[in-house]
Structure formats: structure tokens, C-alpha cells
Amino acid sequence: xxxxxxxxxSSSGLFVFLNSVLFVALALVFSAIFIIAVGFNPxxxxxxxxxKAFLSARGIRKAIESGLPLMLCGLGVSIAFRMxxxxxxxxxxxxxxAICGAAYVLYGPELPGVLGIIALxxxxxxxxxxxxxxxxxxxxYWDVDESITTLMLxxxxxxxxxxxCLGPWKAKGQNVGQTEKIPDIFALPEIGETKISIAFPIxxxxxxxxxxxxxxxxxxxxxxxxxxxxxxARYAGINIKKNIMLVLALSGGLAxxxxxxxxxxxxxxxxxxxxxxxxxxxxxxxYLARFNPIVVIIVSILFAGLQNSSATVQVMGVPAQxxxxxxxxxxxxxIAGDFFQRYRIVLGDKKKGGKN
Amino acid sequence: xxxxxxxISLFSGAIxxxxxxxxxxxxxxFSERAGxxxxxVEGIMLMGAxxxxxxxxxxxNLALSFLVVILTGAVFGLVFAxxxxxxxxxxxxxxxxxxxxxTGLSGFLGKDVSGVAANLKFTTFKxxxxxxxxxxxxxxxxxxLLVYMMYIIVPLAMIYIYKTKWGLYLRALGENxxxxxxxxMNVFAMRYAYVIFGCAMIAISGSxxxxxxxxxxxxxxxxxxxxxxxxLVAFSSWNPVKLxxxxxxxxxxxxxxxxxxxxxxxxxTEIYSALPYIATIVAFILATGNFRKKHTAQPAALAxxxxxxxx
Numbered sequence: 001x002x003x004x005x006x007x008x009x010s011s012s013g014l015f016v017f018l019n020s021v022l023f024v025a026l027a028l029v030f031s032a033i034f035i036i037a038v039g040f041n042p043x044x045x046x047x048x049x050x051x052k053a054f055l056s057a058r059g060i061r062k063a064i065e066s067g068l069p070l071m072l073c074g075l076g077v078s079i080a081f082r083m084x085x086x087x088x089x090x091x092x093x094x095x096x097x098a099i100c101g102a103a104y105v106l107y108g109p110e111l112p113g114v115l116g117i118i119a120l121x122x123x124x125x126x127x128x129x130x131x132x133x134x135x136x137x138x139x140x141y142w143d144v145d146e147s148i149t150t151l152m153l154x155x156x157x158x159x160x161x162x163x164x165c166l167g168p169w170k171a172k173g174q175n176v177g178q179t180e181k182i183p184d185i186f187a188l189p190e191i192g193e194t195k196i197s198i199a200f201p202i203x204x205x206x207x208x209x210x211x212x213x214x215x216x217x218x219x220x221x222x223x224x225x226x227x228x229x230x231x232x233a234r235y236a237g238i239n240i241k242k243n244i245m246l247v248l249a250l251s252g253g254l255a256x257x258x259x260x261x262x263x264x265x266x267x268x269x270x271x272x273x274x275x276x277x278x279x280x281x282x283x284x285x286x287y288l289a290r291f292n293p294i295v296v297i298i299v300s301i302l303f304a305g306l307q308n309s310s311a312t313v314q315v316m317g318v319p320a321q322x323x324x325x326x327x328x329x330x331x332x333x334x335i336a337g338d339f340f341q342r343y344r345i346v347l348g349d350k351k352k353g354g355k356n
Numbered sequence: 357x358x359x360x361x362x363x364i365s366l367f368s369g370a371i372x373x374x375x376x377x378x379x380x381x382x383x384x385x386f387s388e389r390a391g392x393x394x395x396x397v398e399g400i401m402l403m404g405a406x407x408x409x410x411x412x413x414x415x416x417n418l419a420l421s422f423l424v425v426i427l428t429g430a431v432f433g434l435v436f437a438x439x440x441x442x443x444x445x446x447x448x449x450x451x452x453x454x455x456x457x458x459t460g461l462s463g464f465l466g467k468d469v470s471g472v473a474a475n476l477k478f479t480t481f482k483x484x485x486x487x488x489x490x491x492x493x494x495x496x497x498x499x500x501l502l503v504y505m506m507y508i509i510v511p512l513a514m515i516y517i518y519k520t521k522w523g524l525y526l527r528a529l530g531e532n533x534x535x536x537x538x539x540x541m542n543v544f545a546m547r548y549a550y551v552i553f554g555c556a557m558i559a560i561s562g563s564x565x566x567x568x569x570x571x572x573x574x575x576x577x578x579x580x581x582x583x584x585x586x587x588l589v590a591f592s593s594w595n596p597v598k599l600x601x602x603x604x605x606x607x608x609x610x611x612x613x614x615x616x617x618x619x620x621x622x623x624x625t626e627i628y629s630a631l632p633y634i635a636t637i638v639a640f641i642l643a644t645g646n647f648r649k650k651h652t653a654q655p656a657a658l659a660x661x662x663x664x665x666x667x
Contacts, residue, residue, distance in 0.1 A: 007665070034464060086395075086448050142645035147395065147448070148587040149640065155580050155633040163626040283452050321463030321575060328399075328457025332435070335453055339443040 006346050016341060023337035027330040034325065035318070045313050045322075053309035060305075064200055065266055067304035069094065069258035069275075071203050071297050073282025075210060076128075076254030078291040081283075082214070083227045083247050089135065089150025090255040091279025092157030093128035097256025099161055100127030101263045102169060102179050102270040105186060113185070120186050121260050128256020129249040131157060136248035140241040146248070154279065165272040177272030188265040197265040206254070207293040214293075223247060255279060277324070281307075284331050303327060360491075366611050367495045373607030374600070375506045376564035380585035381592070381599045382513055383557025389517065389594055390550035391530040391657040392440055395451025397558050398582030399458020400432045404559025406466040409566040409573040412474040421476070421567060422560075429559025432458065433552035441547045444661035463575035470573055478502050478568040500568050502560070513596040526550065530655030533662045543662050561585065580633065587636050591643045593653035602639070609635045 032042035053059045073090040080087035104123040111119055131153060138144035165177035172180075188199050214220040226233040226243055234240060258278060263270055285303055289295035310323035380397050387394050394400075408425040412418065432454065439450045478500040482488075487497040517523040525546065528536050533543045565581070566573050584606060592598035613628030 034461060038465065038468070088452075138641045138645060142641065142647055144641050144645050145590060148583070148590070149637050151583050152580070152587070152633045152637045152640075156630050159626045159630045159633075163624060167624070280456065284456055287449050287452070319464045319467035321460050321467070324456060324460030325464045326460070328453055328455075328460045331449075331453035332439070332457055335439055335445045335450055336443060338445060 006344050007342065019337050019341060020334065023333045024330055026337075027326065027333045030333065031322070031326045031329045035322070038319070040316065040318055045316070045318055048313050048316070049306070049309035052312040053305035059308070060301075061195055062308050063301050063305035064196055065304075066308055067297075067300040068197070068199055068203060068261045068266065069278045070281055070285060070300040070304055071207070072258035072261060073255050073278050074285035074289065074296040074300050075203075075207060075293055076251040076258070077279075077282045078286035078289065078293065078296055079210065079223070079254070080247055080251040081227075081286055082291045083223045083243065084230070085139070085244065085247060085251070086147035087132065087135075087150050087248060087251045088147050088283065089132060089153050089252070089279070090258075090282045091275045091277070092150070092154035093131045093252040093255035094258045094262075094275040094279050095154075095157040095161045096131040097124035097128040097253075097259030098263055098270045098274050099157075099164060099259075100124055100256070101260055102164070105182060106169065106179075116185055117188065117264065120264060121257065124256045124260035124263070125253040126256070128259065129253035131256070132248045132252025133245065136245045139248070140244040158273075158275070161270075161274065162272045165270060169270070171269070178267075178269040179271075180269070182264060182268045186264055187268060188261070197261070199261040199265040203261070204297060206257075207297050210293040219243075219246070255282070258282075281324075281327065284327050287331065288334060362615060364491065364494050366608065366615055368499070369611035369614075370604055370607035371495065371499065371503060372569055373610055374603035375503045376561055376569055377581050377585040377588065377606070378506055378510075378561075378600060378603045379502075379564060380558040380561035380582060381588045381603060382509065382596055383554035383561075384586060384589045385513075385554075385592075385594050385596060385599060386526070386550050386557075387554030388589055388658055389526050389530045389655055390547050391533060391655055391660065391662070392437070392547055392551050392554075393447045393451065393659040394436060394454070394551070394554060394558075395448055395586065396432075396436065396454025396458060397586045398578060398580070399455035399462075400429060400555050400558045401458075401562035401565070401578050401582040401585075402462035402576065403428050403432060403458045404562025405566040405578060406462040406469075406562075406573055407559070408563040409474060410465065410469050412476045412567060413469045413472055416474075416476055418476055418478070418567070422563060425559050425563040425567075426556045429556035430552050432559070433555030434548075436555060437548045437551040440661065441544055441551070444663055447659045447661075459576060466573050466575060470575065472573075474567075474571060476567070477571040502564050502568050510596050510600050517596070527655075530657055533657055537662075537664065547662070558582070558585075584632070584636055587640050590654070591640050594655065595653075605639070606632055606635060 028046065035042040035045055053063060073094060076093070077087055077090050101120055101124040104120050108119065108123070110116065132150070134153060135146045135149040138149060139146045162177060165179060169179045171178055188197050190196060191198055191201070214224065222233065222238045222243055225236065225238060226240060230240065259274070262274060267274070281303060285296055285299045289299045306326060307323045310318075310320045313322065314320050380401055384394060384397060404425045407428040408421045411421040411424040415421070436450060436454055439445045440447050480498055480500045482493075483497040483504070487493045489497070517526060525536060525541060529543065529546055529550070536546075537543050561581070562578065565578055588599050588602045588606070592602050610632040613631050616623075617625055617628055
């Protein structure tokens with residue numbers, strides 16, 4: 001008897017779901033090895049993390065709050081990855097979005113009421129989009145690999161952000177690198193008594209719009225075609241250059257909006273280390289969500305909960321990087337799990353024509 | 357005389373910097389020549405850096421630490437090869453997974469040794485006679501062992517890739533694996549070998565950071581060096597000697613920053629720290645940009661999984 005692989009034509013939705021659950025469980029087992037290695041009881045650690053982060057109203061509220069920038073970064077990354085553009089620069093685009101937001105609050109014209117907030121959001125969006133365009137233009141015109149340029153610009157953006165927050169824009173009388181508190185007219189309100197920022201429904205709306213964009217518009221369809229096969233798209237007469245620039249600008253702009261929600265809804269200040277890896281986590285989220293905007297929202301909340309819960313076990317002495325490690329482990333096993341959605345293992349002798 | 361010393365410190369610093377990205381760069385070159393693109397350089401480098409440092413702190417044995425570094429890289433290489441060669445998964449995504457996992461795990465495991473002094477590293481030593489040559493001596497021959505090893509590795513890599521039978525197979529592996537398969541070679545085994553070798557080299561780059569250039573560990577301390585190495589590979593058209601010149605250029609630029617700081621203190625230090633990244637972007641665009649239709653040196657089968665069934 002021999003084990004043999006056979007290609008599958010399709011997998012049912014239930015199978016995909018069960019597979020994902022199974023592989024997340026495997027990732028937990030995998031991470032447990034390292035938790036034991038540094039001398040902790042993984043069951044205790046996981047129990048604490050889970051109960052703090054997901055079993056209380058406060059935990060869920062916090063997860064949504066810290067999930068906001070992750071959602072926008074994830075959405076931004078997913079639109080680029082859908083077209084096979086490796087935008088690894090969400091981190092920097094987020095930072096530049098935040099910088100532009102702070103610049104608008106400091107130097108921009110005063111607008112009444114909600115107009116001011118919209119102008120602030122547009123500024124952040126444009127900031128992120130501009131940062132992505134720096135890579136989109138060389139990509140579109142000279143075919144310069146975008147993964148390297150977007151990534152390198154992250155470092156430049158973060159250096160710029162820390163310079164501004166520690167230097168000219170630093171709040172008076174503060175020891176840490178952050179700007180003055182955002183004026184009340186710009187702060188995003190909470191929904192009634194829920195203590196959940198109004199930014200959350202807005203982000204959901206953006207995700208729904210993106211879903212509709214992929215599904216019902218020509219542009220969205222073109223992005224999918226280019227992502228599947230660039231040559232097919234070229235033969236069909238789709239303007240690749242234009243789409244590269246459009247998609248990267250949107251992608252960067254969404255990441256820039258992450259700067260906006262964090263600034264106007266969560267921290268109220270632009271801080272020195274503001275993106276705090278959200279841009280990179282966004283890539284993991286986008287992939288795990290299979291670039292589906294609605295799923296991005298759900299995965300973001302789960303990941304934010306995971307990250308928050310790492311703070312609760314830090315008290316026990318578990319390093320906070322446990323969250324990043326687990327995210328990486330989940331990604332590794334899910335990639336491996338993908339294989340079993342494409343192939344099935346068959347016990348038995350080979351069919352005619354098959355080779356082994 | 358002051359200028360003389362400045363130049364010596366600039367050039368020798370550039371070499372130290374260059375070597376710390378060249379191990380990763382050459383490892384990645386071999387991996388990409390074999391058709392497997394590894395985006396996770398930074399994460400694997402961090403794992404190499406932390407595993408070597410932890411071993412150094414606990415055993416005070418440099419040779420053992422170095423061995424652990426290589427083994428760590430090899431284990432990551434094995435996992436990466438399994439995902440990309442056997443399971444034929446998307447290499448960009450696998451690379452990002454390695455990056456995230458390596459970054460997280462290195463921070464996680466390294467927590468206990470962060471801020472702990474190992475007092476054990478590859479110290480610089482002078483090569484007799486050669487080290488006494490004025491100007492040249494202090495630049496090239498008063499370095500640490502990892503730098504001297506690199507002097508041998510670059511020519512060896514060149515000879516291997518361009519002059520040996522195995523080098524020919526390697527190049528074919530990245531251009532047309534199906535042809536090699538028809539010739540009776542084991543494409544999968546060869547790709548495994550090169551990915552594992554590449555990751556071991558990347559991990560050595562990490563050890564340059566914690567066990568040679570500096571002697572401490574802090575989470576995420578490679579600060580983009582892995583990415584610079586990754587960029588250099590494409591920048592050098594997959595050629596180790598060009599990679600060396602590229603690395604030296606970036607080493608020079610980053611040392612220029614820290615040296616200029618002393619002479620021009622009015623300029624914000626942030627400009628100097630941003631300089632290597634901006635230089636990488638500009639050089640990368642100029643070197644790889646398709647300004648006219650020209651032949652690209654990129655291996656034709658790069659980042660394409662090899663599937664015997666769809667030959």
C-alpha cells in the first residue's frame with residue numbers, strides 16, 4: 001500500500017472552514033512547544049489569553065478598538081494582493097497617513113463640524129496613497145519590483161514619524177514622543193453608550209463597498225483578471241499601468257486611513273511608534289482572509305484580541321512577542337493546510353498514467 | 357592625518373556592514389538561482405541572530421553557537437522548502453509567514469537574554485604581514501573571522517555558479533527545471549538543498565549582527581538588513597561579485613552617515629539613518645528598472661513551483 005496524492009477539483013465551504021479550524025488548532029499546538037521551551041504551561045497561558053480577550057464585554061470592545069487599524073491595513077493589503085501586487089508597505093503608508101493627519105490638524109484650515117473630520121480623513125488617505133504611488137510609478141512604468149520599494153519606504157516613513165513626534169511636533173511637557181491631543185472637533189464620537197467608536201461601522205461599510213467593487217464593477221473585475229493572469233488581461237486590452245497605479249493608490253490610501261482611525265478614534269495623538277507592526281500584521285490578515293474584505297474584518301478582530309491578550313500574559317512573564325509568533329505559526333500551518341484543499345491523500349495503488 | 361583615519365574607519369566599517377548582509381545575499385542568490393524566492397530573509401536572520409546569542413550566553417562556546425546558528429537556519433530552510441517545493445505554496449506568502457514567525461519567535465525566545473551580556477564574539481585579529489601594510493592593512497586585514505571567511509566565499513561562489521558542472525545545473529534549475537528533470541536530475545532534492553543552504557547562510561548573517569558587529573540582543577535588531585540583502589540580490593543580477601560591490605556601496609553609505617554626524621552635527625540624525633534605505637530604493641530602481649526593453653537576468657522559473665504533473 002502506498003500513499004498517493006490526487007488533485008481535487010473543488011472543496012466545499014464546510015470543508016474549508018473545518019480545515020481552517022483544524023489548522024489553527026495545530027498552530028496552537030505548535031506554539032505550545034515554544035511556550036514550554038521558555039518554561040510556561042501552555043494551557044494556563046492560552047486559558048488566560050482567551051478568557052481575558054474574548055470572554056468579557058470589555059475584552060471584545062478592546063479587540064474591536066485595536067482591530068480598527070488592522071482592518072484598514074488588511075483591507076489595503078488585500079486589494080493589492082488580489083492583483084498580485086506585493087504591497088509590503090502598509091506600515092509606512094499608515095505612518096505617512098498619520099503624519100498627514102497631524103499636519104492637517106496643525107496647519108490646515110478650520111472647517112465646521114463634520115467637514116473637518118472628512119477633510120482630516122481625506123488628508124490621511126492621500127498621505128498613504130502618495131507614499132504608495134512612490135512605488136506604483138516605478139512599477140507601472142519600469143516594472144520595478146514593488147515588494148522591495150514599498151518595504152524600504154516603511155523604514156523611511158517610520159524614521160520621519162519618529163523625527164516629527166520627538167522633534168518639532170512633540171507635545172509640551174511630555175517625555176514620550178507624541179503630538180498634542182487632537183482637538184475635540186476632530187475626534188470621532190462613540191456610538192451611544194456602547195463605547196465603540198463610530199469608526200467601526202464606517203470600516204465595515206468600506207469593506208462592504210470593496211466587496212461590491214470586486215463583484216459588480218468593471219474595475220473590480222479587471223483587478224481580478226490581472227491577478228489571475230496578467231497575460232490574459234493584456235490580451236483582453238485591460239490597461240495594466242492604470243490599474244497598478246489605481247490599486248496601489250487605493251491600497252496605500254486605506255493603510256493611510258488606519259492612521260486616521262488610530263489618531264481620531266483611539267489614541268487621540270500621533271505617536272512615535274504608531275503603526276506598531278499593524279502594516280505587517282495586515283499582510284497576514286489579508287492572506288488568512290483570502291483577500292475577502294468581510295473576512296478581513298473578522299480576522300482582524302481575532303488578531304487584535306490575540307495581541308491584547310498577549311499583554312495580559314505578559315504579567316506572568318511571558319514575552320509579548322507570543323502574539324506575533326502565534327500569528328506566524330497560524331500562517332505557516334494554514335499555508336500547509338491549503339495543500340489539502342487542492343489535493344487529497346489516497347491510500348492504494350496508483351492509477352494508470354499516474355507516476356510516483 | 358585626521359582624514360586618513362576617517363577614511364580607514366569608513367572603509368573598514370563599510371566592509372563590516374557589507375559582510376553582515378552578504379552572507380544573506382549570497383544565500384538568497386543560491387536559493388533564487390534554484391528558482392525559490394525567499395522573502396523571509398529578515399525573519400530567518402533574526403532567528404540566526406538570537407539562536408547564536410542564546411547559545412553564547414548559556415555555553416560560552418563560540419564554535420557551538422555558530423553551529424547552532426547554521427542549524428537554526430537549516431531547520432527554517434527545511435520548513436520553507438517543504439512549503440514551497442513539496443506543497444508548491446505561493447512563495448511570497450510563505451516568505452511573509454517565515455518573516456512573521458521568525459520575527460515573533462526570535463523576540464519570544466530572546467526575551468531572557470535581552471540586556472544580558474554574552475561577552476563572547478568573533479573578535480577582530482590582525483593577519484600577520486598583510487595587516488601591517490599601511491592603509492590597506494587596517495581596512496582589509498584587521499577584521500573578524502566572518503569577514504575573512506567572506507573573502508574566500510565570494511570567489512568560491514563565483515567559481516561554483518559559473519565554472520562547475522553543478523553550477524550549470526543550478527542555473528538550469530532556476531531557468532528550466534523541466535529540462536533538468538528530463539535529464540534525470542532530481543529537481544526536488546536539488547531545490548531542497550539550495551533552499552536549506554541559503555537559509556543557513558541567511559542565519560549566519562544574523563550571527564554577524566549579534567556575535568561580531570555588536571555583542572547584544574534586542575528584539576528586531578537587524579532593522580531591515582535582511583530586506584537590504586534581498587534587494588541586493590535582484591540589484592546584482594544574481595551575481596555574487598556584483599552583490600559584493602552593491603553591499604560595499606550600502607555599507608559605505610551607512611557608515612558615511614554615522615561618520616558625517618560627527619562633522620555636521622546640525623543635520624538631524626534621522627537623515628543619516630534614512631540614507632541607506634533611500635539609497636537602496638534609488639539604486640534598486642536604477643538597476644532593475646526596465647527603461648528600455650532589455651534582457652533580464654532574473655531566473656525564468658523564479659517563484660514558480662515545479663509540478664511534474666503540469667509539465
